[in-house]
Amino acid sequence: MNGIIGKKVGMTSIFDPAGKNVACTVIEAGPCVVTQVKTNDSDTYNSIQLAYGERKAKNTTKQLAGHFSAANTTPKSEVVEFRDMDLEKALGETVTVDEVFVEGDMCAAVGTSKGKGFQGVVKRHNFKGVNDATHGQHNRQRAPGSIGAASYPARVFKGMRMGGRDGGTRVTIKGLKVLRIFADKNLILVKGAIPGPKGGTIILHK
CATH class of the missing domain: 2.40.30.10 (Translation factors)
Incomplete structure (x- = not known):
C-alpha cells in the first residue's frame, strides 16, 4: 500500500x-x-x-x-x-x-x-424534526420525538440515534x-x- x-x-x-x-x-x-x-x-x-x-x-x-x-x-x-x-x-x-x-x-x-x-439530532443525524408549530406543538421543531420504548423493554436500545458529541x-x-x-x-x-x-x-x- x-x-x-x-x-x-x-x-x-x-x-x-x-x-x-x-x-x-x-x-x-x-x-x-x-x-x-x-x-x-x-x-x-x-x-x-x-x-x-x-x-x-x-x-x-x-x-x-x-x-x-x-x-x-x-x-x-x-x-x-x-x-x-x-x-x-x-x-x-x-x-x-x-x-x-x-x-x-x-x-x-x-x-x-x-x-x-454536543449537537442535537437534526444536525447530528439529519432528523427532520416535528416541523409543525400548530396543534399544541411548542418549541418542537428540532426535537427528536418519540424514541419508541414503553413498559417493554423499559430501556433505550444501544445505538439509538440521539443528541451527543459530533465530529472529531x-x-x-x-x-x-x-x-x-x-x-x-x-x-x-x-x-x-x-x-x-x-x-x-x-x-x-x-
Whole structure:
C-alpha cells in the first residue's frame, strides 16, 4: 500500500481538459523521512515507516528521540506505517509525492473531522424534526420525538440515534482522483473535499 503523509492547505478549483470547473483540495504531501524498514525476515511482514512534520526536541521522549536519531533525522510530529510499499527505500531516505502518485491516480484520504461539540439530532443525524408549530406543538421543531420504548423493554436500545458529541473522529474518504502534482512545491491536488481543518494531518494512500 503506497502512501504519504501531509497536511491540508485548503480548497481551490481548477479547470479539467473538458473545460469544467472542478473543486479540489490542496495537500502539502511530504517530503517524508523513512524512520523504519520492516522485512519478512525481521518482523514477519514488509512495511516502511514514514515520518512527517517537525516536533520540538523538548516535547520528544527519549525513546522517540533515539528512534529518529537512528534514521539521522530531527524529531517528527507524525509517524505512519505503510505495508507492502512498492518503493525500495533505506533508513533515513526521503519519500516525495511524485514518487508515490501520478496525475490520474485514485487514492483514499484519512483525516480527523472537525469537532462540532454536543449537537442535537437534526444536525447530528439529519432528523427532520416535528416541523409543525400548530396543534399544541411548542418549541418542537428540532426535537427528536418519540424514541419508541414503553413498559417493554423499559430501556433505550444501544445505538439509538440521539443528541451527543459530533465530529472529531477518524474519517476515510475513498475514490478520490489526483488532479495535479506540483513536485517542486510538494503539493498534490485531490478532487473533492477531505475531512479536517486547514493544517490538519492527512494520510494519502492508494
